[in-house]
Amino acid sequence: MNLLEQRCQGAGVSAMAESDVRRHLSQVSGWQLIGGAIEKTFRFRDDLETLAFVNALGWMSHVEDHHAELRVTYDHCVVRFNTHSVGGISLNDFICAAKADALVAFAA
Numbered sequence: 001m002n003l004l005e006q007r008c009q010g011a012g013v014s015a016m017a018e019s020d021v022r023r024h025l026s027q028v029s030g031w032q033l034i035g036g037a038i039e040k041t042f043r044f045r046d047d048l049e050t051l052a053f054v055n056a057l058g059w060m061s062h063v064e065d066h067h068a069e070l071r072v073t074y075d076h077c078v079v080r081f082n083t084h085s086v087g088g089i090s091l092n093d094f095i096c097a098a099k100a101d102a103l104v105a106f107a108a
């Protein structure tokens with residue numbers, strides 16, 4: 001099933017092997033494995049757009065109950081996902097990465 005169609009799972013998630021992480025990275029654009037998390041920098045025109053993205057991401061994370069680590073400046077936001085409960089990267093991180101991408105997909 002497509003990542004966007006899936007929902008994060010609370011129980012039953014497991015940490016992926018690095019080979020599995022790399023295979024999943026090929027399904028999302030611009031995400032990299034950095035320091036034990038998947039990371040992407042989202043760039044915007046100004047602080048209003050950046051903060052609107054952070055709010056939209058916050059809503060998605062709340063609905064999925066899976067939360068990102070964020071580094072926010074006026075024109076970009078670095079988003080990192082890993083899964084604390086398994087001490088690694090799980091499918092939940094890729095589901096949220098795809099949903100974060102979808103938030104900006106229509107904003108050219």
Ligand SMILES: C[C@H](O)[C@H](O)[C@H]1CNC2=NC(N)=NC(=O)C2=N1
Pocket residue numbers: 010065066067068081082083084085086
């Ligand atoms: C109780 C609650 O569902 C858990 O603490 C969730 C919340 N959000 C989470 N977010 C992330 N990134 N990893 C987790 O393991 C995690 N666990």
